[in-house]
Amino acid sequence: MAMRWEQLAKRQPVVAKMLQSGLEKGRISHAYLFEGQRGTGKKAASLLLAKSLFCLSPSGIAPCLECRNCRRIDSGNHPDVRLISPDGGSIKKEQIEWLQQEFTKTAVESDKKMYIVEHADQMTTSAANSLLKFLEEPYPGTVAVLLTEQYHRLLRTVVSRCQVFSFRPLPPTELAGQLVEERVPPALALLAAHLTNSYDEALALSQDRWFAEARTLVLQLYEMLGKPALQLLFFIHDRLFPHFPEKYQLDLGLDLLLYIYRDLLHIQAGRMDSALYQDELDRLQRWALSCPQRRILDSMDAILQAKARLNTTNMSTALLMEQLALQLKR
Structure with a gap:
C-alpha cells in the first residue's frame, strides 16, 4: 500500500515535517540522503x-495516488523517475555513468527528473x-535520493553534498499501537x-495465520517442559517441527520462546505492564x-546459544531443538 504524508508524519515526524516544508516553500534540495x-x-x-x-492532480503537496504518474512511479515505469539498485551485490560505475547520461537528457514529460539510489553504501x-561528480555539479530540475542502512560506509564527500534525514525505528509500543x-x-x-x-513486516506477520499458530505452539512448548522427556520430544517432532520447517521460521519461534522467559523476569520484578504475552498473564504468573x-x-x-548455532552451523535443527528442550527441562 502506497504511503501517504499523514502516515509518514506518524512514523517519521521530523522527516515528514522537513520534507513537507521544503515542498510547500518550493525549496527542494538537489540531493537527499535517507539513512x-x-x-x-x-524507500516509501x-x-x-x-x-x-x-502528481498530475495534487491536493496541496499531497499526491492523489490515483493519476497516471502516481501509478507509474509505484510500478517503476515513470520515464523521469529512475531507481538504481545493486547489481550482483554492488552498485557499479557503469550504472552511475548511465545515470549521469540520463541526467544530461531533457526530462521526457516535465521539467523535473528524480533518481533514487537504493543501498547507496554498496557503491564501489x-x-x-x-x-x-554530478552531486557537486547538479543539473537543473533534478533531485537525487540516496538510501542507506550503513551511513558510515559512504564517502564523507558524498554525504557532505546531501541533505541528510535520519529515519528512526518506531518504539515497539508505538508500532504495536499502529498495528492495533x-x-x-x-x-x-x-x-x-x-x-x-x-x-x-510487522503488519504482514501479525496478519498471518501462521504467526498466531506459532505463538500458540511456543506457549504449549513451555508447558510441555514440565512433562516427561519422551512426551516432550514427541511434541517437538509431532507438533513443533511441522510448523517451523525453515530455519528463519524456527529462529522466529526461538524469539517467541525467549520472550516468555523475558516476561517471567518482568513479572517477578513486579512489572506486569512490560509483559509481551499480556493475554496470558494468569499462566505467566503461575510459571x-x-x-x-x-x-x-x-x-x-x-535459547540465545541455540539461535547462534542455528544461524552459524549446519547442525540438524531436530538435534538442536531436542538438545535445547532437554536443557530447558533440566
Missing part, C-alpha cells in the same frame, strides 16, 4: 516525495566517485512489534512463581 535501519520507511518516503513532485569506490489501529489483535501486535521494527530467577537467566542464555 536508517531496514524497515523504517526510507522517497517514492512519496517523487509522487508529490510529479569508482561508482561513488562518479556519483560525487489496523485491527490487529493486541496480543499479536505487541509481539510482532518486538520481532521487527518495520511497520510493513513465574515456580521458576527461580537463576533458572530463567540460564534458560535465556541457552
